[in-house]
Structure formats: structure tokens, C-alpha cells
Amino acid sequence: MLSIKNLKAEIEGKKILNGLNLEVKAGEVHAIMGPNGAGKSTLSAVLAGRADYEVTEGTVDFDGKDLLELSPEDRAREGVFLAFQYPIEIPGVSNTNFLKTAINEKRKYQGLEPMEATDFLKMMREKMELVEMDKSLTSRSLNEGFSGGEKKRNEIFQMAMLEPKLGILDETDSGLDIDALRLVSEGVNKLRNKERSFIVITHYQRLLDYIVPDFVHVLYKGRIVKSGDASLAKELEEKGYDWIKQEVEANS
Amino acid sequence: MSDTQEVDIIDQVVSQEYKYGFTTDIEMDSAPMGLSEEIVRFISAKKNEPEWMLEWRLKAYRYWLTLEEPNWQNFKLAPIDYQKIIYYAAPKEKIKLDSLDQVDPELLKTFEKLGISLTEQKRLTGVAVDAVFDSVSIATTFKDQLAEKGVIFCAISEALHEHPELVKKYIGSVVPYTDNYFSALNAAVFSDGSFVYIPKGVRCPMELSTYFRINAENTGQFERTLIIADDNSYVSYLEGCTAPMRDENQLHAAVVELVAMEKAEIKYSTVQNWYPGDKDGKGGIYNFVTKRGSCEGAHSKISWTQVETGSAITWKYPSCILKGDYSNGEFFSVAVTNNMQQADTGTKMIHIGKNTKSRIVSKGISAGKSHNTYRGLVKVNKKAENARNHTQCDSMLIGSRSGAHTFPYLEISNNTATVEHEASTSKIGEDQIFYCNQRGIGTEEAIGLIVNGFCKEVLNQLPMEFAVEAQKLLAVSLEGSVG
Numbered sequence: 001m002l003s004i005k006n007l008k009a010e011i012e013g014k015k016i017l018n019g020l021n022l023e024v025k026a027g028e029v030h031a032i033m034g035p036n037g038a039g040k041s042t043l044s045a046v047l048a049g050r051a052d053y054e055v056t057e058g059t060v061d062f063d064g065k066d067l068l069e070l071s072p073e074d075r076a077r078e079g080v081f082l083a084f085q086y087p088i089e090i091p092g093v094s095n096t097n098f099l100k101t102a103i104n105e106k107r108k109y110q111g112l113e114p115m116e117a118t119d120f121l122k123m124m125r126e127k128m129e130l131v132e133m134d135k136s137l138t139s140r141s142l143n144e145g146f147s148g149g150e151k152k153r154n155e156i157f158q159m160a161m162l163e164p165k166l167g168i169l170d171e172t173d174s175g176l177d178i179d180a181l182r183l184v185s186e187g188v189n190k191l192r193n194k195e196r197s198f199i200v201i202t203h204y205q206r207l208l209d210y211i212v213p214d215f216v217h218v219l220y221k222g223r224i225v226k227s228g229d230a231s232l233a234k235e236l237e238e239k240g241y242d243w244i245k246q247e248v249e250a251n252s
Numbered sequence: 253m254s255d256t257q258e259v260d261i262i263d264q265v266v267s268q269e270y271k272y273g274f275t276t277d278i279e280m281d282s283a284p285m286g287l288s289e290e291i292v293r294f295i296s297a298k299k300n301e302p303e304w305m306l307e308w309r310l311k312a313y314r315y316w317l318t319l320e321e322p323n324w325q326n327f328k329l330a331p332i333d334y335q336k337i338i339y340y341a342a343p344k345e346k347i348k349l350d351s352l353d354q355v356d357p358e359l360l361k362t363f364e365k366l367g368i369s370l371t372e373q374k375r376l377t378g379v380a381v382d383a384v385f386d387s388v389s390i391a392t393t394f395k396d397q398l399a400e401k402g403v404i405f406c407a408i409s410e411a412l413h414e415h416p417e418l419v420k421k422y423i424g425s426v427v428p429y430t431d432n433y434f435s436a437l438n439a440a441v442f443s444d445g446s447f448v449y450i451p452k453g454v455r456c457p458m459e460l461s462t463y464f465r466i467n468a469e470n471t472g473q474f475e476r477t478l479i480i481a482d483d484n485s486y487v488s489y490l491e492g493c494t495a496p497m498r499d500e501n502q503l504h505a506a507v508v509e510l511v512a513m514e515k516a517e518i519k520y521s522t523v524q525n526w527y528p529g530d531k532d533g534k535g536g537i538y539n540f541v542t543k544r545g546s547c548e549g550a551h552s553k554i555s556w557t558q559v560e561t562g563s564a565i566t567w568k569y570p571s572c573i574l575k576g577d578y579s580n581g582e583f584f585s586v587a588v589t590n591n592m593q594q595a596d597t598g599t600k601m602i603h604i605g606k607n608t609k610s611r612i613v614s615k616g617i618s619a620g621k622s623h624n625t626y627r628g629l630v631k632v633n634k635k636a637e638n639a640r641n642h643t644q645c646d647s648m649l650i651g652s653r654s655g656a657h658t659f660p661y662l663e664i665s666n667n668t669a670t671v672e673h674e675a676s677t678s679k680i681g682e683d684q685i686f687y688c689n690q691r692g693i694g695t696e697e698a699i700g701l702i703v704n705g706f707c708k709e710v711l712n713q714l715p716m717e718f719a720v721e722a723q724k725l726l727a728v729s730l731e732g733s734v735g
Contacts, residue, residue: 048690076692088687092705101701102691109692141705158691 001026001197002067002166007058008222009046016042018222019058024166029198031208031233034219035241040201041085043219044170047199048082049075063165076102077109079165083155083172090142095154096124098142099161106162127160131187149180156187167191168199173207185210205237218244276361283340285470289313292440295340299409299443302416312429312439319433326625326657327565327594332538337503338471339441343385380405382446382462384475392446394458403456403487404449408476411447418449422480426509426546426573434505435542438474442507445475450485450516459715461490464504472503479509481516483549488519490718499535501564506541514549514576519557521714522570523722526562528729531620533592536564543570547579547605555582556599557713559722561729564593569627571600574608574636581610584710586722588703588729589622589654598628598659603639603669612643615707618654619730625657632669639666645675648706650699650730678706700727 002024009017016039024030034040046053047060049072060067067075090098104114115123128135133153143151152172159167169188173181188211192198200211208216208230216232217224220241225248226232236244283294292313296306321332380394382405398405404415411419429439446462464475481487504526510518520543529536539562545554556570566589572581583599601610610630618624624647632639647656660673680702688698704711704723711719 048686050686071694072686072689073692073694076690082690084687084690088681088683090684090687090702090705092708093701098688098691098701101697102688102693105694105697106692162691 001063002199003059003061005059005061007043007046007060008056009042009053009058010056011042011053015056016053016222017046017058020219020223022217022224024197024199026165026197027192027194028215029192029200029211029213031200031202031211031213031216031230032219032224033202033205033216033233033236035245036203038219039222040203040219041170042222044082044168044199044201047075047080047168048072073105074109076162076164077106079163081159081162081164081167083152083159083167083169085171085174087143087146087151087155089144089146091144093142095138095140095142099124099158102158102162123161127157130190131157131160132183133157148175149177149183152176152180152184153187156184156191160187160191165195166197166199168201169211170201171203172200173202173204181207182210205233208233220244220248279343281342282338282471285338286335287313287337287339287441291339295441295443298340298342299412301409301412304420305412308424308429309440312436313441315430316433316436316440319436322433325567325596326627326659327567327596327623329538329565332501332503334437336470339474340443341471342443380458380460382407382460384444384446384462384464384473398457401454401457402451403454404447405460406447408445408447408478409443411478415447415449418480419447419478422478422509422511423476424509426511426544427507427542432542434540435507438476438505438507438542441472442474442476445477445506446479447477448479448487448489450481450487452482453484454482455485456487459488459490461492463492464506470500470502472505474504475506477506477508478511479518479520480511481513481518481552483514483516485513486517486519488521488715490521490523490715492523492525492718501529501536501538503538503540504563505538506543508541508543508570510543510545510554512545512547512549512552512554512576512579515551516549517553517555518545519555520545520570521718522556522558522560523714523718523725524558524560524562524566525725525729527564528562528591528593529564531591533564536593537562539563539566539568541568543568544573544600545571545581546573547576547581547608549579550576550605551578551580552576553580553582555584555713557584557710558586558597559707559710559714559725560585560587560595560597561725563595566593566595566597569598569600569629571602572610573602573604574610574639575604576608577605578607578609579605580608583610583612583614583628584713585614586617586707586710586726587615587624587626588617588726589619589624590729591620591622593620593622594625595623596625596627598626600629600631601641603630603632603636603641606635606637606639608636608639610639610641612641612645613709614643614645615710616645616647616656617650617703617706617726617730618647618656619650621653623655623657625659627659627661629661629663630671631663632666632671634665636666637668639669639671641669641671643671643673645673646706647675647677648703649677649679696727699730703727703730 004022007020218226292309382392429436526537554572560566587595589595614626616624630641685698
């Protein structure tokens, strides 16, 4: 489903990703961990198509399409969803209106008619229940005045509504207390299925107690330097990142 | 996002074609170019006006001659040559129309193209229209149905003949010709406009609407609208306007007067879409309009809602004079400027009666290299006990080359007044746009969404039928402004 080969990217001339390789198959959950400044958020930004990052080398194949050639909105319409570390506020635009626009833009891209209002509302109700989203949040302005936890839950709710093929969670656990973390994780787990893949970017292991990954990768200096299963995350939690750094330095 | 990318985006969104720029080819009956007493007499004669009207016009003209063009505004204005304007232009053949069947089909087609059907069965139900083409009113729909309720809705030139006592009593009563340079000019040369009278106790059964179209070259449009709502009556009125794309600037200097008697309410909405000029600032309408309403009676209410997207320059301050005790004035405004457009707009709330209330909500959006100014006066007179005002003034900038300015003036002469002012300036963030993009929403749609969200409070004030139009208009006028 997603195949990243030798990806190199920079921002304002500063090299961040230095030949990253990653294969994600349908239904798999991959966790990307790593120390601060390793390039974790850059990876999510490059996959989503943020214009301030320049890809200098490498390829990203998404379901047979050259992802890097697509505009950010077309990537989204093809099924890439990024749950933002810092979700953006848009005053005066209700969540409902925002999602209706997003869904209908995607449908237009797929050559479909806009969704009937009744079908849309039904879908809203179902997905709200699924991710235990508070009803009042959908009629309020998008993320405006939401608490940190509410914003993150809203990201998961949007993901549920847009039904992507690939969900990228960018440090979704940051700033969440333990209850909010559990709620958000449960939402994600309910969205896991055989078709849908996830890339879970996190600094801490605790999120992975709730969202148990199939693979864990350690990102350091813009490359994946170590991969393993969920137990690797535990090891990192105990030992920190220093031993990985030393390993990398020794090998180079 | 980097600066260069931002600029590209803005250039794209700001360069949308004006959709109403076509011209209608029709034989015109025009006054010779230029302004003189002769021209004033010519216009008055064309309208077959009573002597008192001509006298009033001439007084206004002579007064205008003593005035100088104002220069306190916050925009650049090249001197206007008032002798290079045609002050009267009307489609020929218009003798006296008894029914729509006699309207030139070319004109009907023009209004169809603008989305304004003058054929009653095709009209939006519940909206009566007066269509003004250059200097004359072409047709007014649903007149008979309105007449059943005693509502008068017709061209002001017609009202001069049919209801001279009403016109004589109220014309110039809210905006005297001595008010300002452009009101004096308008009083001298106004050619048509709408007249509305709602009798006591009547709630006008449908929305009233006037649609203004400038077509002829080198002409100015000087219409005059007069709306009187008698005791305990209600009316909602909407005006719309467009003009062809022309390289020279055209002057639109209208006057609107509203009179609300005891417990009457007038809701006046404008969706202004005059040709804004091209993206280098060539051509476009100068929209210099004096709009004022007088809350004469106790508990009366006047509410202005304006969505200003067109014109090269918009210069106007729809105002309320709150004379009646417990009267209420509102001003809701969205002003969008793009490319080289300039706007200096706002309101005046003059509190005279006791326990009067006013509310101002202004949303200014500037894109391209445009400048957008809010200018507002809240005045509380000595005897206006317990006056209350709340002003909210928000500006949004798109790109880094546009400007937003705010000039709030307060003159408070009574210490029981409560006056509040809130202001904010924000910028459409690249982050907001990217967030929308990441959900599959393209940049232009994203800007439309963000801007409509920003203006929601004002758009909610528009009659339903027009709110959707206005939303689309906002999106279109900013198309090409971010990317």
C-alpha cells in the first residue's frame, strides 16, 4: 500500500530526511519512534504534502500512485489522512459544515454525486458513537475553544468520517492526560481493519500500550536505524535512545 | 509556507474574472455629456416633474457648485472630471409601460442573464423587484399584490406623480442636499430609484428588492431610494447591483433615505457587486453613496446589512439617527477588497432619544494589494440617557501586501452611556489552508470556507434567498487570492 524508498527531504536548505525506507502493507500498524529532531514530524509533513518541505530524492508509492506528484488535497482524496499534532482552529466554520465539504470534495474527485443530507447526518451519528465523540462538538466552530483532548478526539472523528486507507497519527498523544489518551486510542483501535493501515508517530511508548503496533521503527538522523515488533518499544522505554545512537555511531 | 509560495497562491486566488461584465446593445436616449443647469432642467423635464422638484434640484445644483470634493478619506482618488460624465441615459422606446409585455426583450434578457427574472411567475416567490437600468426604472413586479395591502413599491419618478405629497414630505428629510458633496450632486441629477411606503400596521408580505444595472458608457448612476415605514409596520428590502467591464471609472453616487415611525422596523440589505476594475486597477465603479435612516418613532428599528464585494472604490457609511426613545440601530457589514480595490466604509450611530441602542458588526477582508478601512462614529447626545452601543470590528488579511485600517470615533456627551468596542485583526494562515487541503478541500474552497466562517454573523442577517448568493459571491471575489 505504501512504499517509501530512499526518501530525502529538507526544509530551508536543512537536510532532515536522509534516505528513509519504509514498507507498509494493508492493515498494518507501524509505529515510528525516535528522539527529538530525528525527522518524525517531517515524515508526516512530507507524506501529507506540506509545501515548505522539499523532497530532493526518493520515491513514495501509494497504492500504485506516485504520491509525491499529487497535491495535498488529492493525496487526502486518495485516502491519506493526517491527524495533526496541533489541530487548527477555523472560527465560524462548524465541524459539520467542514466535514460535509471535505466528504463532498472527495466524492467529486471520485466522480460521485454529493452525499444526501440525510445520509450524511446518519453517518455523523454513527461515527460519533463509534469514537465516543461528544455531540455538542460537531455544531461548534472547528476546534475553536476545544481542549487539547477534544481537539485530538475530533481528529479521530474526522478520520472516522473520511475513511482513509492510511491514517498517520502525528504525536497524537502529546498533551493528553491518561483518560484522553485512552479515549483517543480506543477510537483508533475501532478504526483498525484489514484494509486500513496506520503510521503512528510518537516519542513515548505509552501510546503503544493502547494502540499495539505490528512493527516499531526507530528514526534517527532522518533514517530508520532499527526495526522490530512491539517489544522494541518497551526496550526503548526502559533504555532510552542513547544505546541506539551509540550503535549508529559505531557502525558508521 | 515560504513567502514566494504564499504570493503565488494569492495571485491565483485574486485573479477571477468578473462574471457580469457583458454589455447590452440597446438604443439609448441620453443627455449630452457634462453638467450644467440645462442638464438639471433636461432631466427634470424628461421626468415631467412638478415645479417644486425642479426648484429643489436647482438649489441643490447651485449649492454643489460652492462645494469642494472631500479629501479626508483613507484612499487615493484621482480628480473626477464632472464634465466628462453623462448624467442621464435611458433605453429608448420607453414611453409608458403598462405591463411587462411592453418591456424591450433585450432588457428582459439582460436581467435574466443577471439572474433577475422580471417575469413574475419565474421570480423567487416572495420577492418583488424594481429593476433600474442606467437612469430609469424598467419594471416593478408584484405591484398589484402589494397594493392590496396598501404597500406602495414603485419607481421614485412614478411616485412623484402618483404620490407627490409623500415624496415632497420626505425627500431630503433624512439626507438633505446640503449634507455632503455627493448628496448635493445626487439631488441635482438623480434620475430614478425606488420608492416604498408601508402603511400603518402592515407587515410587508414579501421581500422588496431593487436591482441596479449600469450599462451605458461614460454614464454615472445617480439613483435615489426613499423608504417610509409607518407606525407598527415592517419591511425587508434588498438591493443588488452590477455593471459591465469598462476601462474608465464610472461614478455611482446614490442616496438612500429610510424613515421608521413608531414601532416600525426596516431591514435594508445590500449585496454590492459593481465591477471592481481589472487586477491592475484599471476601470471599475466609484461607489460613493450616502445612506441614512432615521428612527423617528419610539421603539423603531433600522438595520443595515451590507455585503460589499465590488467597486474600484467603496465609500459609504450607512447610518442611523436614533431619535425615538428606545429606538434601535444595527449595522452589519462585510467588505471584501481584492487586487487594487479600496474601501472606506462603516457607519454612524447617532443616539438622540433615551434608551437607544445600537450595534455594529464589521468584517473587513483584504486580499491582493487592496486597502480596506473601517470608519465609524458613535455619537451620544447630551439628552440621550442610557444609550448603549456595542461595536465589533474584525479584519482579515489574505497575503502580505494588503492593508486593513480601523478608525473608530466616539463622541459621548452623556455619562449614562455604555459604549463597548472590540477589534481584531487576523490573517488567513497557511496552516488553516493546509489543514483544509489535508482533508481533501482545495485551496479556493478552503478560502471560501474560512472567509464565510469569518463573516457568518453578518451573512446570517441576510434574507435566506440572498445569503447563499452572498456566500458564493464572497468565494468568487476572492478566487485567485491564495493557493
